[in-house]
Amino acid sequence: MTTLQHSTDVLIVGGGTIGLSAAYHAARRGLRTILVDQFPNQGSGPNDLGSSRGLERMFRILYAQPERVRLVETAYAMWHELEQHARVDPARPLLVEQDMLFFGNPDVSTFEGNISNIQATMDQLGVPYERLGSPDEIVARYPIFEKAGLYTPDGTAYVGLVQNNGATINVQRAFEVTRELAERTGRYRQILDRVVHIEQHTSGAWTVTLVNGEKIHAGYLILCPGVWLDSVLAPLGLAAYKKDPAWSIWQMTLGFFARGPSGKDAHWPIWYEFGNTNSDANRLFYGFPDVGFSEETRGKFKISADYTYTTWSSPDQIERSPDPRIIADIQAHLRALVKPGVLDIDNPTLQGACMYSMAPDGDIVLGRIPIAPEATQFRTNASILCMASGRGFKYTPLFGRILVDLAVTGSTPYQVDLGDFSTTRAHVFQRVNDK
Numbered sequence: 001m002t003t004l005q006h007s008t009d010v011l012i013v014g015g016g017t018i019g020l021s022a023a024y025h026a027a028r029r030g031l032r033t034i035l036v037d038q039f040p041n042q043g044s045g046p047n048d049l050g051s052s053r054g055l056e057r058m059f060r061i062l063y064a065q066p067e068r069v070r071l072v073e074t075a076y077a078m079w080h081e082l083e084q085h086a087r088v089d090p091a092r093p094l095l096v097e098q099d100m101l102f103f104g105n106p107d108v109s110t111f112e113g114n115i116s117n118i119q120a121t122m123d124q125l126g127v128p129y130e131r132l133g134s135p136d137e138i139v140a141r142y143p144i145f146e147k148a149g150l151y152t153p154d155g156t157a158y159v160g161l162v163q164n165n166g167a168t169i170n171v172q173r174a175f176e177v178t179r180e181l182a183e184r185t186g187r188y189r190q191i192l193d194r195v196v197h198i199e200q201h202t203s204g205a206w207t208v209t210l211v212n213g214e215k216i217h218a219g220y221l222i223l224c225p226g227v228w229l230d231s232v233l234a235p236l237g238l239a240a241y242k243k244d245p246a247w248s249i250w251q252m253t254l255g256f257f258a259r260g261p262s263g264k265d266a267h268w269p270i271w272y273e274f275g276n277t278n279s280d281a282n283r284l285f286y287g288f289p290d291v292g293f294s295e296e297t298r299g300k301f302k303i304s305a306d307y308t309y310t311t312w313s314s315p316d317q318i319e320r321s322p323d324p325r326i327i328a329d330i331q332a333h334l335r336a337l338v339k340p341g342v343l344d345i346d347n348p349t350l351q352g353a354c355m356y357s358m359a360p361d362g363d364i365v366l367g368r369i370p371i372a373p374e375a376t377q378f379r380t381n382a383s384i385l386c387m388a389s390g391r392g393f394k395y396t397p398l399f400g401r402i403l404v405d406l407a408v409t410g411s412t413p414y415q416v417d418l419g420d421f422s423t424t425r426a427h428v429f430q431r432v433n434d435k
């Protein structure tokens with residue numbers, strides 16, 4: 001029996017939000033494109049096992065790093081470009097724009113940044129925002145919050161920054177629209193299988209082997225593997241960094257809470273709270289108003305903790321259930337933060353879990369693939385995004401474009417802003433057999 005062979009211009013491994021976006025961009029540039037993923041899509045949305053699962057993601061411009069602000073502003077324009085191109089029904093936009101409140105202790109530094117630094121960057125770049133300078137001002141603007149909850153335990157008063165064009169990204173719609181546009185090119189197709197081997201030829205071309213033995217020959221290779229990164233790095237002699245500080249998979253837990261009797265007509269922003277305790281500045285919470293992306297969650301608020309008690313070092317260890325300790329933390333926190341009766345805190349109606357692929361330094365890894373850890377020589381005709389560290393979704397349309405730039409031409413006009421995401425920084429990759 002002969003082995004089935006496929007041939008394509010661009011092969012993308014990983015059909016999460018980033019891989020799908022790269023596929024769309026490659027196909028739009030006239031390149032024949034194959035996307036391989038080991039898991040089936042759930043309806044028209046993502047598969048249910050990767051980091052892209054779920055209903056919504058936060059889009060924000062409020063960053064302390066000017067480079068990141070430029071990248072998200074570009075991504076923002078590209079989300080709208082996608083909507084216009086697809087003639088998206090205005091009643092079902094990809095991004096539901098809402099005011100976004102970043103609030104908390106202005107000077108505490110967290111892995112998501114620091115409010116004072118974000119404000120300084122907004123001023124430096126002239127990006128519009130409003131400042132709420134005290135708990136009184138925050139409560140006057142958003143009466144759902146309990147004033148006494150807007151102080152740290154040592155009495156530091158919260159301040160807030162409001163971005164009027166924050167947004168909730170509709171995950172299912174983003175997948176639906178991107179896939180439809182990719183299919184419309186006539187140059188895109190998806191294969192459901194697991195990649196088990198990758199080989200680069202001296203010509204620079206690639207051959208990828210699937211678990212069923214089929215082979216795909218491609219000119220260019222783009223890797224977007226989520227938490228399964230070792231499966232595609234190993235054939236290239238690399239692995240995720242496993243020493244201290246190690247790459248890890250974070251179990252993230254979220255809950256949906258219905259409006260309480262006094263919260264029926266209350267206005268909610270998207271909110272992200274910075275460092276509410278002094279003992280652990282990274283005990284962070286955030287919430288989404290009810291934007292009705294599904295019947296099941298209509299009228300409910302998604303509230304989550306941006307920390308975990310459970311990490312894993314391999315996808316084989318993952319348990320996909322929510323952590324009751326995190327749900328209890330969220331409930332305790334909400335009891336102090338919001339006015340009584342605004343939310344039904346006692347009865348989270350739905351709970352869920354999803355994973356972050358967390359870099360040792362908590363930042364995204366995006367670029368060309370080094371031939372060895374920290375080497376500045378790269379594989380030709382290839383690019384990678386991995387360790388998205390819980391922050392990749394908002395950049396989806398831009399990162400898809402950048403990955404295609406890097407694989408096909410070896411460079412991207414956005415390189416000047418990608419330094420923090422470098423694939424050659426320390427403690428990102430190690431040699432595959434390095435213990």
Ligand SMILES: Cc1cc2nc3c(=O)[nH]c(=O)nc-3n(C[C@H](O)[C@H](O)[C@H](O)COP(=O)(O)OP(=O)(O)OC[C@H]3O[C@@H](n4cnc5c(N)ncnc54)[C@H](O)[C@@H]3O)c2cc1C
Pocket residue numbers: 013014015016017018019036037038039046047049050051052053056057058059193194195196224225226227228229231232252253254353354355356385386388389390391392393394395
């Ligand atoms: C709870 C939660 C909240 C988040 N909130 C936000 C937010 O508010 N804003 C934001 O911007 N980001 C957020 N993120 C982060 C964002 O969702 C992720 O960064 C993004 O979804 C990562 O997408 P991806 O395509 O890189 O990975 P994934 O979606 O995990 O896709 C990787 C795919 O690769 C496939 N794959 C891997 N190896 C192989 C192989 N060998 N063969 C075949 N297929 C393979 C997998 O099956 C998988 O489908 C959040 C993440 C979580 C979990």
